[in-house]
Amino acid sequence: MNPYTQLVSILSSPSARFYCNEAEIVSALVSVMKFIDVAHVTEEQFPSYKTQVASIFGVVNPITQEKEIHVTTDYASQEVTPGSLAYYPIMGMILSDSRWWFSSKQFVKDLQAAEANPMVNAHFLHIKSGGGEAWYMDRVAETLQSLKKPIYSFVEKVAASAAYYIGVHGATIKASTQNDLIGSIGTLIDSLNFMPYFEKLGIERIREVATKSDLKNKKYEDLYNGKPEQFIREELDPLQQQFEAAVRAARPQLNDLPDDDPVFRGESYYASPPAIDNKLIDGLTTFEEALYEADTMGKEWAQLQRNRKSLMSYI
Template identity: 50%
Template sequence: MNKKTYVIQLLTSPQARLLITHDEYIAALLAYFPLGNQSVSSSFDDAKTYKEYITDELIPVQAKTTVPLTIDFSSNDIEPGTLAYHRIKGLITADSCWYFSSKQFEQDLLQAEDNPNITCHFLHISSGGGEAWYLDRLSETMRALSKPIYCFVEKLCGSAAYYIGSHGAILKALTQNDIIGCIGSMIGFWDIDPYFESLGFKKIEEYARISDLKNKKYNNLKAGKPQQYIDEELEPLAEQFRTEVRASRPTLASLELDHPALRGETFDATHAIDAGLIDGIVTFNEALTEAHELGQKWSESRKQQRNRVLSLI
């Protein structure tokens, strides 16, 4: 499936599950749907794969720091103490090579976990979320990692991106004006039937008598009767999201369930600290240094554990 088709399907299917901020949704929408008679150009038009895009983006990052970083997670040529650099930028998808992919991210994490020269996962997040599917499996994988995770937010960490970022042992932002949160679920799609009808198409849809519930939930949603969909689809997903972040961050577990942070509100970084969503505000180089130190502590702890085991043999 090409990149344009993938996003259009996400935006027009009532069966797509989205954990996404309003701004991220609009950005994806405008990338592929014309505004009047004019299409809107954006980074979505770039023919590069997400991996190629991130490879190019890493070059100036490496030039500004002495902390070793890599996106070649299986390489044997990197120096000990290297950080695995995971860039989470823009629309989150489950399985697309054109955008950040939850499935590919999972594989990257596992490769980095197996590389003895990598000591810490560094997540650089600038995303308002996206596709919810597969995040529960990704979460299981992230919880099982032994190497520490350091999450750094630049501009935005919302909805599905926060679902991922909440797994960090440390989660910090670049500026006090970065936007954090949006813990909750929503349904958002465009009914394209009127468009095809304007072109002269006539939709025919009939069901067998014993298939009276087939698509009923979604058709009711389109007809302005959303309660069943909210109860059976959105509420369980929101509860899963809330449970996950509370399990990952003790500061959120201590909040009352009716706290705005657990009801979909977003905050600037200063207020996100107060709400327990993040741990602080640092520069990019400070974040890299902290992540490197976190990895060194993990590596030293592993060495001490091995030495204790060997002393008992």
């Protein structure tokens, strides 16, 4: 499987649900169209996300060294500088399992490794994504909610849908410019129906179900036949409810909003003033200042832990 076949297989599956804006889907498709007829894709042609992270970190690290802030993507290493920030680039399409895109499953493992690492003081989420696959996002939210170390979310250009689902767990959420796009708290299916194409090729589909299997894939067949009501009610609406509940739990500032507020109906906003006014983010900042703020949060948390430990020794 190459990046093209993986992405198309997900987009053509009726069971794939997304927390994603249209721009991210289009961007992901455009990036892989050149691999339609390529059996094997090399690391040079389409680098793995791990390689992309290393490249991003290569740009970030000199900035942090100049500021005397220590960051790491080696989340479990005991060899990193004490008091480091765990740095997570969350960029592009979000998928549950992927070599080429951000993997929500790997993210959970990385969070847990950094949380358990005494050399790490805080988690820094660097977000530039329009979202992605809905599956496994509940586990991501549970993991983020369980963390004791502070989380700082920095948005560069866009934090929409699944990306905002992740970023909302930051104790502080700030964007880089007033024109960054924030929100899109919504759920959709954006599936590719290849059947008309196959029919033009003369490929006939034969489908029958057992007498007692009348409901087998029925709601998916109805969806493709222009009757999406059951699919929306049973597949999309529950995911939307989970999404909204997770956002409200992570960001109590939004709890005063009614259920029918545009914020919870999939609307997206520029960072400033609307996203700030709607309490989706806390403000604007530069990347360097965000790192400094996150580093300060981490140091304050570490000092608090030391104070508590010292106090307990007297009890």
